[in-house]
Amino acid sequence: MFNKNSSVEEIINLNGSVYLIKIYSPEIAKQIKPGQFLNVKVSDSLAPLLRRPFSVSNVEGDYLFLMVNLLGEGTKILTSKKKGDPLDILGPLGNGFNLDGDYELAVFAAGGIGEAPFPFVYKTIKGAKEIISFIGGKTAKEVVEYGIENPYISTDDGSLGFKGNVVQLMEQKKELLSSKKIKIFACGPTPMLKAVQGFAAKNNYECEISTESAMACGFGICQGCAIASAHQSEKYLLVCKDGPVFNAKDVVL
Numbered sequence: 001m002f003n004k005n006s007s008v009e010e011i012i013n014l015n016g017s018v019y020l021i022k023i024y025s026p027e028i029a030k031q032i033k034p035g036q037f038l039n040v041k042v043s044d045s046l047a048p049l050l051r052r053p054f055s056v057s058n059v060e061g062d063y064l065f066l067m068v069n070l071l072g073e074g075t076k077i078l079t080s081k082k083k084g085d086p087l088d089i090l091g092p093l094g095n096g097f098n099l100d101g102d103y104e105l106a107v108f109a110a111g112g113i114g115e116a117p118f119p120f121v122y123k124t125i126k127g128a129k130e131i132i133s134f135i136g137g138k139t140a141k142e143v144v145e146y147g148i149e150n151p152y153i154s155t156d157d158g159s160l161g162f163k164g165n166v167v168q169l170m171e172q173k174k175e176l177l178s179s180k181k182i183k184i185f186a187c188g189p190t191p192m193l194k195a196v197q198g199f200a201a202k203n204n205y206e207c208e209i210s211t212e213s214a215m216a217c218g219f220g221i222c223q224g225c226a227i228a229s230a231h232q233s234e235k236y237l238l239v240c241k242d243g244p245v246f247n248a249k250d251v252v253l
């Protein structure tokens with residue numbers, strides 16, 4: 001699970017503060033599944049102390065791709081790395097999306113950097129299922145169209161695509177979702193996931209959501225990433241170990 005045989009191959013700016021980081025990591029690339037994540041030690045020094053979790057955005061041969069939004073100290077160090085810099089990565093971690101099943105239409109709902117896991121999901125099910133993608137951001141600068149074909153786009157300020165949020169856009173395009181057996185796959189900020197959860201429940205769609213939480217260990221030891229369970233049999237679930245992807249019916253957001 002610890003993988004030190006990894007190094008940065010290339011970093012490109014996709015849009016605004018979002019970067020695509022290509023990483024040579026043959027062992028993890030062989031094992032990782034869509035929706036799983038890595039816990040990355042961004043620096044050899046003590047600061048920042050904790051690893052930073054990132055979804056795997058894509059896999060090509062021996063290479064992994066991360067889609068990283070430059071936010072604070074950790075992502076600043078990570079996106080400033082150079083070709084050949086070694087990376088200390090822990091992974092694959094968590095449970096990814098369950099892409100099997102008898103649904104006919106996969107609906108992707110991504111908010112902001114929540115688009116990160118979808119290129120890998122898209123590549124994995126393309127050809128096997130029909131796919132419709134919805135990508136939302138606050139502004140055009142937050143929308144990244146990497147690795148997904150022909151997405152419907154929304155922005156809160158109307159600077160690109162539909163003016164409104166991604167769930168409002170899905171409501172508007174509901175005729176596209178009416179005649180098929182649907183499964184929604186969602187990733188984004190918690191308020192968005194909550195709205196998607198409600199939309200899926202209202203329409204009786206299957207739905208999986210990829211959740212976020214502050215993390216330390218990344219594999220179930222520190223209990224720092226608890227999320228409330230929707231079932232009485234257990235009070236909490238751990239985002240790092242039981243998730244980050246959950247059936248939308250299993251968690252309270």
Ligand SMILES: Cc1cc2nc3c(=O)[nH]c(=O)nc-3n(C[C@H](O)[C@H](O)[C@H](O)COP(=O)(O)OP(=O)(O)OC[C@H]3O[C@@H](n4cnc5c(N)ncnc54)[C@H](O)[C@@H]3O)c2cc1C
Pocket residue numbers: 037048052053054055056066067068069070071072073074075076113116117211212213214215244
């Ligand atoms: C399972 C999982 C998968 C993730 N996948 C990705 C991914 O693919 N790409 C990506 O860019 N990010 C992803 N994240 C979020 C990413 O881990 C954080 O953005 C990153 O740790 C921030 O580190 P930093 O040191 O740059 O910011 P920090 O210095 O730690 O924080 C800077 C500021 O941002 C706030 N902040 C930190 N994390 C978040 C967050 N998750 N959401 C909102 N505000 C936050 C802090 O409170 C602080 O105000 C994922 C998180 C989880 C739990």
Ligand code: FES
Pocket residue numbers: 214215216217218219220221222223224225226238239240241
């Ligand atoms: S991050 Fe430590 S238990 Fe989840």
